[in-house]
Amino acid sequence: MNIREAICTRSSVRCFRNIKIPRNIITEILNIIRFAPSSKNAQPWRIIVVENEDVKRRIAEVSYGQEWIASASVVLVFLGDIEAYLREDLFSAFQTLVDLGIIDSSSDDLMDYISKCSEDEVKLARLLNLCLM
Template identity: 50%
Template sequence: MEFYTVIEERRSVRSFRVDPIPEDVLLRILEAARKAPSANNFQPWKFIVVKDEERKRKIADFCMGQNFIAEAPVVIVACGLPTPSRIGGYTTSMLVDVAIAVEHLILAATNEGLGTCWIGAFDNTKLKRLLGIPDEIQVVAVIPVGYPLRKGWKTPRKELEEIVCFEKYED
């Protein structure tokens, strides 16, 4: 798929077919996440790939009961690793870096004909306990991945004039 077509086609998908994701396809989308840029090249991420049905059901429960998550053949939990602070730097770079990697993964999944949904509402403590995630590691996102049962709907976007300023901030 052409790059801008991938961006245009990406949707939040909340219903999935039962078809498994071929391992080579799964590895390609994970490879896309691995190649994401990060501050100081720290690459402060770890991705947990979950296929076990019972574990996916628990993840869905811990994501405020969003049961469609468990219907996906794969759920990927994106974690952020602690990074050293730099003088003059900012403390949110890990979150930004993981977000960039997740977006790479999501766009790669779209290119492969897969659907995803970025989940940010979850019980961090329960997820960490379920998946054996150490205290110092932060769960950043839960991403169900699978072939869409239905194409997600296109949501409205603001016009460029509403979101872009040139040279200085303007209302």
């Protein structure tokens, strides 16, 4: 199947058979997902496997009324890590400044600052749409 065919023939499934998906199939799917490309191979996602009926029902309730979620045998919840690239980008920016001769590579103060950004500082920077450099 080529990419055009894959995109043009895809469909959204909203009706599920009452069949429990075997654990080995779920594990295989999760292993395949590991090979999905990501910038710098950061794989900035986490996946939660939900099989609990009550949890699936609650997910459906907070998912804009998509009640079909509750009837799925398994729900994979994908979480994106929006800070995954932040430190890497800061290090890349530092290296660019060194390459351009703007700062000296022995500028330990800047590297110390970059490597010591606390999680709260990162959250605050994101909240205020700030750059940490």
